[in-house]
Amino acid sequence: MDDLAGFLRTRRSRVDPASAGIPTDSRRRVQGLRREEVAHLSGVSVDYYVRLEQGRATQPSEQVLDTLARVLGLDDTEREHLHRLARQPRRRARTPGGRVRPELLRVLDLVPDAPALIVDHRLDVLAGNRLARLLFGTPMPGLNTARHVFLEETDGGLYADWENCTLDVVGHLRLAAGKYPDDRRLAELIGELAMGSERFRRLWARADVRARTHGRKPYRHPLVGLLELHHENFALQDASGLELLVLSAAPGSPAEDGLRLLAGLDADGAAAATGVNPEARTS
Structure with a gap:
């Protein structure tokens, strides 16, 4: 790849x-x-x-x-x-399985006031808390943020800084392809994105790499408006290849008020409160 x-x-x-x-x-x-x-x-x-x-x-x-x-x-x-x-010819990293430990799911429950997600190196979201589900408007397991950015959302949609977001996604996938050159599912995802998005093809050809660690991440939610959030990526120090992503709002900011409003929009009952597919607990 x-x-x-x-x-x-x-x-x-x-x-x-x-x-x-x-x-x-x-x-x-x-x-x-x-x-x-x-x-x-x-x-x-x-x-x-x-x-x-x-x-x-x-x-x-x-x-x-x-x-x-x-x-x-x-x-x-x-x-x-x-x-x-x-x-690479001498030592090829084994593709991580990305199993979500029950302890990680408990950590998500401890972050009630900010969207929090657990993602793998392919940008598959394996679990997310209640606010994450409300922000993205979809159940967390099954969401792939790369596919979401390039194939499901466009400039003017959920991602307020869509162009820079696409740079981050491609840069991350380039790093992942370098770490796990034998990952068939990652290769299939890259092929799908290249077939479906002309912008992805152009950015992929540049071979830029980016490490996602922290920074500004603005979202444009259809019901609560602009949310100027800050993302922190915590790479788990094990062989899972997973990251914990937390999207926080500055205290006293309009984004903090927006997240409170977003939390009040949930009317799906107890099942929606976790935002986690029970199957993810044993995957």
Whole structure:
């Protein structure tokens, strides 16, 4: 699903030659750096770098990878992704099962005033609390946020900052594809998104990676209006590959009032209060 050669090519194309000390003129037709220029700046032979971009050179050293990361201007997330892609032939991570422990479901129950979800590396929502179900307007198990963003919602829908949201989703899936190259279900999801969304195809071709940790996440709810929320992603320190995502509102903000209003809209009774499919407790 992802490969070292393609990642190097896309990163090379975005580097401004001037920033690397390479003079340019109007006759230059290459976007970014040439292969020969990357090789020279990295201290490797042109032949070796060409073989890297063609997928014919395997197991580059840590020193070479760190040098390439510096020359290509990679951030920490991209640098880690580069190293992971280079290690794939030797060590491929096992796809996590994503089992939701009962203790995690109890944690969701302890977050009554903010939407909280448990998601896997494919962005499948495995469980969510009551406010999460009300925010997304759908039962939590069965929702995939990548599919929701690209195939079910559009600019002007639930995601108030839809374009940036699409960047986050694609960047996350790129990271997941690098970590779990043998995940058939992830490959099928990426194929489905590529078939159904022209924007997804364009963003996927850029090979950008993003780590979702925290930040602004605005939603436009059809009944309570704009909710300016803050997301915190807590990666679970086990082999499950799961994350706990909490969407909070600043104290005294309009978003806090909006969440209170959202909570008061629920009229489905006790079964809707959990927002969790009982089957998720044993999945």
